[in-house]
Amino acid sequence: GQNIDQPTEMTATEGAIVQINCTYQTSGFNGLFWYQQHAGEAPTFLSYNVLDGLEEKGRFSSFLSRSKGYSYLLLKELQMKDSASYLCAVMDSNYQLIWGAGTKLIIKP
Amino acid sequence: DTAVSQTPKYLVTQMGNDKSIKCEQNLGHDTMYWYKQDSKKFLKIMFSYNNKELIINETVPNRFSPKSPDKAHLNLHINSLELGDSAVYFCASSQETTSGIPNTGELFFGEGSRLTVL
Numbered sequence: 001g002q003n004i005d006q007p008t009e010m011t012a013t014e015g016a017i018v019q020i021n022c023t024y025q026t027s028g029f030n031g032l033f034w035y036q037q038h039a040g041e042a043p044t045f046l047s048y049n050v051l052d053g054l055e056e057k058g059r060f061s062s063f064l065s066r067s068k069g070y071s072y073l074l075l076k077e078l079q080m081k082d083s084a085s086y087l088c089a090v091m092d093s094n095y096q097l098i099w100g101a102g103t104k105l106i107i108k109p
Numbered sequence: 110d111t112a113v114s115q116t117p118k119y120l121v122t123q124m125g126n127d128k129s130i131k132c133e134q135n136l137g138h139d140t141m142y143w144y145k146q147d148s149k150k151f152l153k154i155m156f157s158y159n160n161k162e163l164i165i166n167e168t169v170p171n172r173f174s175p176k177s178p179d180k181a182h183l184n185l186h187i188n189s190l191e192l193g194d195s196a197v198y199f200c201a202s203s204q205e206t207t208s209g210i211p212n213t214g215e216l217f218f219g220e221g222s223r224l225t226v227l
Binding site for chain 1 (some may be wrong): 153154199215
């Protein structure tokens, strides 16, 4: 079956750096996505990786290793507003998105 | 202007009732989706419509019926509601290529409709 694994919850301190990992096993691969979802709100797109390596976008970076079935989302200079769930999703060979359950990130002052 | 809007945002109803959730997108996208997010926060795709044609129909009960009058609207009708139907239902849209392959797969979500079945 298809599977996306990411930690359920992480805690970090304001101003620090946090890395949220995601491992996947899917039938085919057409890209990996990270979405941010604040409590009670809709998910919003953060990043898309289809080639190996690091994609940087401001304070957020996303890394992909297709051979390892692994990705991480790196958040720098954490702010209180970064408290949210971070969802990893993989597009399989049928171009369907397979979603992880999300990692709830708690930022403490 | 809200890009993807869905109504109602909150819906509380009794078991056995029939209810509908409406969704509209003004992004000019070709594909629209309905997702269900349960208490465990998994996002599960239910339906996808590309240019008014159903292209995904995951194993959801046939009590759920999507209706797409045009490519800017995708409504969800639910018959004989059950307790397990309680969840947040998200509508989303994306821009696909003419062959149905998404450009980046970026989805634009509506704000969600929280359905509570008592």
